[in-house]
Amino acid sequence: MQAAQLATFRLPSIDNEPMRNYPPGSQDRIKLEATLKEMQEAGPFEVPVVINGQKIEDGNVAEQVMPANHKTVLARYREATPAQIDQAIAGALAAKEAWEVMPFSERAAVFLKAADLIAHKYRYKLMAATMLGQGKNAWQAEIDSAAEICDFFRFNCKYAEEMYAQQPPKNSAGVWNRSEYRPLDGFVFAVSPFNFTAIGGNLAGAPALMGNVVLWKPSPSAVYSNYIVFEILREAGLPDGVIQFVPGPAPEICERVLASPDFASLHFTGSTHVFKKLWKDIALNMDTYKSYPRIVGETGGKNFHMIHPSLEADDLRQAAIQTIRGAFEYQGQKCSACSRVYVPDTHFPQFKKFILEEHAKLTVGAPTEFQHFVGPVINRNAFDKVKGYINGAKTNENCEVLAGGKCDDSIGYYIHPTIIVTKDPKSPTMTEEIFGPVVTIYVYGSSDFKQTCKLLEETTPYALTGSLFARDRASIIEGTQLLRHAAGNFYINDKCTGAVVGQQPFGGGKASGTNDKAGSYTLLTRFVSARSIKENFLPLEGFSYPSNLV
Numbered sequence: 252m253q254a255a256q257l258a259t260f261r262l263p264s265i266d267n268e269p270m271r272n273y274p275p276g277s278q279d280r281i282k283l284e285a286t287l288k289e290m291q292e293a294g295p296f297e298v299p300v301v302i303n304g305q306k307i308e309d310g311n312v313a314e315q316v317m318p319a320n321h322k323t324v325l326a327r328y329r330e331a332t333p334a335q336i337d338q339a340i341a342g343a344l345a346a347k348e349a350w351e352v353m354p355f356s357e358r359a360a361v362f363l364k365a366a367d368l369i370a371h372k373y374r375y376k377l378m379a380a381t382m383l384g385q386g387k388n389a390w391q392a393e394i395d396s397a398a399e400i401c402d403f404f405r406f407n408c409k410y411a412e413e414m415y416a417q418q419p420p421k422n423s424a425g426v427w428n429r430s431e432y433r434p435l436d437g438f439v440f441a442v443s444p445f446n447f448t449a450i451g452g453n454l455a456g457a458p459a460l461m462g463n464v465v466l467w468k469p470s471p472s473a474v475y476s477n478y479i480v481f482e483i484l485r486e487a488g489l490p491d492g493v494i495q496f497v498p499g500p501a502p503e504i505c506e507r508v509l510a511s512p513d514f515a516s517l518h519f520t521g522s523t524h525v526f527k528k529l530w531k532d533i534a535l536n537m538d539t540y541k542s543y544p545r546i547v548g549e550t551g552g553k554n555f556h557m558i559h560p561s562l563e564a565d566d567l568r569q570a571a572i573q574t575i576r577g578a579f580e581y582q583g584q585k586c587s588a589c590s591r592v593y594v595p596d597t598h599f600p601q602f603k604k605f606i607l608e609e610h611a612k613l614t615v616g617a618p619t620e621f622q623h624f625v626g627p628v629i630n631r632n633a634f635d636k637v638k639g640y641i642n643g644a645k646t647n648e649n650c651e652v653l654a655g656g657k658c659d660d661s662i663g664y665y666i667h668p669t670i671i672v673t674k675d676p677k678s679p680t681m682t683e684e685i686f687g688p689v690v691t692i693y694v695y696g697s698s699d700f701k702q703t704c705k706l707l708e709e710t711t712p713y714a715l716t717g718s719l720f721a722r723d724r725a726s727i728i729e730g731t732q733l734l735r736h737a738a739g740n741f742y743i744n745d746k747c748t749g750a751v752v753g754q755q756p757f758g759g760g761k762a763s764g765t766n767d768k769a770g771s772y773t774l775l776t777r778f779v780s781a782r783s784i785k786e787n788f789l790p791l792e793g794f795s796y797p798s799n800l801v
């Protein structure tokens with residue numbers, strides 16, 4: 252295969268994918284509704300294991316059900332066996348040589364084309380799969396499976412181009428120095444969560460763009476949308492074997508993958524306890540590996556809104572609206588979701604009034620009924636876990652359930668958006684990641700802002716996202732400084748969710764992850780192993796130094 256030889260080239264201009272609004276009667280709305288209907292009629296869909304471009308359609312079958320209607324199966328997927336994992340690793344390593352020497356312009360073309368296919372040909376299909384399979388409403392599906400995934404694929408190309416352009420600034424006389432950004436020695440293992448179709452695409456796609464080969468294990472609760480992404484990448488020209496699609500039982504697959512001497516990197520997004528376990532497993536296998544594996548993981552959070560005493564009534568209403576969005580959009584199942592709010596006692600009565608007024612406008616229902624802001628949580632485990640937290644709060648003498656609290660799994664996994672107020676800043680719903688539509692308010696003394704910032708930071712091991720609501724510049728400076736290490740993504744007078752690729756690189760510190768910032772240049776640096784090349788043009792006349800002369 253001979254690729255075009257380009258001494259230099261320019262990527263098309265890279266911008267955020269324009270968002271579409273899906274108002275009633277719009278062409279977008281009509282087409283999305285039609286696709287949802289067709290998909291519901293045509294399912295359940297078969298999802299194979301795909302190794303070296305071959306679809307494997309036998310073996311164990313597992314199901315992905317619709318969270319809004321758990322009796323309906325959206326997809327039946329094959330579970331990769333340990334022997335198939337071995338084949339996937341061998342096939343990926345065989346594909347590595349041709350992929351890593353393919354010029355960057357050609358690799359980038361695959362991802363740029365995939366983004367365009369998603370933005371146009373497959374927009375509604377990928378959105379419908381995300382709405383039905385992961386329980387997102389139209390807007391949440393748009394920002395994830397249309398906009399964010401296009402942004403990841405396109406901005407990664409821009410960041411890679413910038414990285415490759417980083418070359419040694421100096422050359423001595425008769426010497427030419429170059430930096431080559433090689434892929435890692437071995438293969439990358441991408442393990443993705445259920446909650447963002449885009450994150451699955453980025454976990455597999457970002458290392459692949461840099462010339463790596465990847466095994467991609469999707470979440471059981473997002474298999475169908477993730478498979479569509481994989482198929483789009485293949486349609487865009489991704490060669491066989493570069494990404495191997497291996498759904499199936501997580502512990503068995505992970506054990507097999509992490510035992511391979513060629514394992515070079517884990518690219519993980521999911522819960523903190525799983526990430527820690529995988530990190531420990533990698534450490535135990537250290538002597539097996541040919542290189543030091545790069546471990547990249549973004550995990551849980553206990554994200555906050557901190558209300559500063561400087562706020563006035565109008566600002567408080569804003570803070571309440573932003574809290575409703577931050578806590579309840581996508582049912583609180585964003586790693587960035589707001590789940591604790593600190594409100595000064597002087598402001599609480601008004602804040603409470605505003606937030607309850609807004610809460611009363613929320614409706615809960617299936618994503619296919621477009622009017623609902625809140626949909627189902629992802630599965631039975633999530634439903635039981637979130638319900639457990641709500642029931643715990645109902646019986647906790649320090650807690651009062653101000654609104655919501657209803658849980659109904661008769662048709663779908665519905666938890667009504669719940670607001671708790673607690674007298675104990677360390678009560679379970681203030682400290683543990685819930686990953687559901689539950690937010691807890693702690694009322695602090697308005698003269699204790701400084702101590703409350705300290706309390707906020709010490710309350711959990713996480714540091715993912717957080718927002719400060721403050722009126723004047725001095726208060727903004729004060730809060731920003733006091734909360735410096737409380738969040739990897741920090742917002743001022745805005746909700747703590749909704750980071751946009753190319754605008755707010757995303758990731759948290761402390762127990763929330765390695766903070767390599769998805770949607771940024773720094774993430775890509777984790778998937779390359781640079782080679783410094785020095786070429787000498789002039790011969791030496793002899794080995795001795797001038798200083799050897801006497």
Ligand SMILES: NC(=O)c1ccc[n+]([C@@H]2O[C@H](COP(=O)([O-])OP(=O)(O)OC[C@H]3O[C@@H](n4cnc5c(N)ncnc54)[C@H](O)[C@@H]3O)[C@@H](O)[C@H]2O)c1
Pocket residue numbers: 442443444445446447450468469470471501502505520521522523525528529549550551552585586587684686715757758759763764
């Ligand atoms: N920080 C971020 O950028 C970010 C983004 C999205 C989600 N998250 C986090 O992800 C979590 C929600 O996603 P989830 O429920 O899919 O997470 P999860 O940890 O249950 O699953 C994530 C992936 O790990 C796999 N997995 C589960 N158990 C495993 C085990 N024992 N061994 C190996 N692999 C295993 C799953 O199959 C899945 O592919 C939340 O904690 C959320 O905060 C973080």
Ligand SMILES: N[C@@H](CCC=O)C(=O)O
Pocket residue numbers: 446447584585586587747748749750751757
């Ligand atoms: N981009 C998302 C992060 C994804 C977490 O699940 C946000 O900021 O809301």
